[in-house]
Amino acid sequence: MACNAHPEHRAGGAAIRQRRIVQGALRAAAKDRSLIKEGVVTMQVITKEDVLDALKRLGVERGDVLMVHTSLRSVGYVCGGAQALIEALLEAVGSEGTIMMPTQSWKNLDPSEGVHWEVEPSQWQTIRDHWPAYDKRITPTNTMGAVAEMFRQWPQSVRSDHPARSVCACGRQAAFLTAEHSLSDIFGERSPIGKLYALDGKVLLIGVGYEKNTSLHLADARASYPGKHTYTAHSAVMENGKRVWKAYETLYVDGEDFAAIGAAFEQEHAVQKGVLGGATLRLMRQRELVDFSVKWIEENRI
Secondary structure, three states, rough: OOHOOOHHHHHHHHHHHHHHHHHHHHHHHHHHHHHHOOOOOOEEOHHHHHHHHHHHOOOOOOOOOOEEEEHHHHHHHEHHHHHHHHHHHHHOOOOOOOEEEOOOOOOOOOHHOOOOOOOOOOHHHHHHHHOOOOOOOOOOOOOHHHHHHOOOOOOOOEEOOOOOOOEEEEEHHHHHHOOOOOOOOOOOOOOHHHHHHOOOEEEEEEEOOOOOOOOOOHHHHHHOOOOEEEEEEEEEEEEOOOOEEEEEEEEOOOOOOOOHHHHHHHHHHEEEEEEEEOOOEEEEEHHHHHHHHHHHHHHHOO
């Protein structure tokens, strides 16, 4: 498996997969636009009320703490776009609940990890010297989608401090979930997804599969398997008022088996499913998912 390869090769492989995902999404979007323009496909209009109804049928309740992964394009034409979807999510959990989303800025990693595939290696040092330091107020997300990008700017939203793997939360537990997101503990016990586990939170997938399910990385952190190891990552951060290219040791993860884990999980556990426009919805308890995934990883990874 990839976990037995050299760290730079593994990181480069993950970046290649990420690039293919981005390119595939762009091709699919172009195809959708072409078909709609030619009159081959018409799109159902989804309102905020439709979203609220779908969430209620799925089992989302007031007071829930939800980690949400979304693909707005998969849903289709949402009247009001990302804004309407976010409003519906927040209304569904109410003032006692909390919504959290990944707001990663993974371009703020070393070029040797393959995240700047369009740049020749001879230019890598320039990126290390000049990439802007992470600023949680303004640093944009990278390929997280329109919903996550708007959510990080939402009034009362709180973003964590990790320069490459941040999350953003809004609601009663937002401050707790996002606090002290350390460089090295990206997905571990004190990370936002570790705290979600402590709160017995839920995971909501909207038009995406388990390969986007960040909570599975908590199982990565907990499980014991032969190929498990750390590596040295780098990101631009501010220290004592100065921009620095910071090295930090962290767990290596790539998620290449997450789809298989998800399929196995659904064979043994109840996952609430629904439909919103063209998107499949999945709602699950994070503790059940993580506990199952730890066992699966320890039995199947090498």
